[in-house]
Amino acid sequence: MCGGHGPARPGVRLALENTDRRPDQLLTVFAEQDPEATARMLSYFVDIPPSDPSFVLFKDGELVFFMPRHRIETRDARAVASDLQDVFDEFCQ
Template structure:
């Protein structure tokens, strides 16, 4: 684990974008238990999180007309209990960080693992997340 002082700016970058930090397993469970969609961002201290994932998530949230109902983050290597719990919901996917998932009513409907993040620019990540929001987070119309 890194000294907390080192990760504060990395945490705050997502919080300033409107994403709620979850630091315990109970926090994660409570967020995912809410009806609707929840974006789960697995934050990390690595370079691809700093240069690609966090900027891409921020761009997506700033430009998307459709967004998840809830947006939470866990910090891999720091908040292990919360991170382990979040990853427990990502059935069929190995643990990676950084990563971005979308849950609908507690079930995984979308996953962007590290290998995708590593190969994309922040703008490409944003575009893909906006596409995923449109597909998985749009409200049904009567």
């Protein structure tokens, strides 16, 4: 098990490196460094409690995927990447 945000960034990197399908745009919001950007991002999914770190995917303006903290921190980067690749395969061109 990895603690903290350890597997988050490496998981995204692995997912993006190992798939032909990927989101058109990638965006990172750092909660403690940019409260305005964080508030704006959270406004897009008001029914989901804040989770840091987390991953979200929007398609055509609709939230189609959310991976909360507990599905990131309790796993290694390869497991996180595998889930993200599955989501990219399903929702991305």
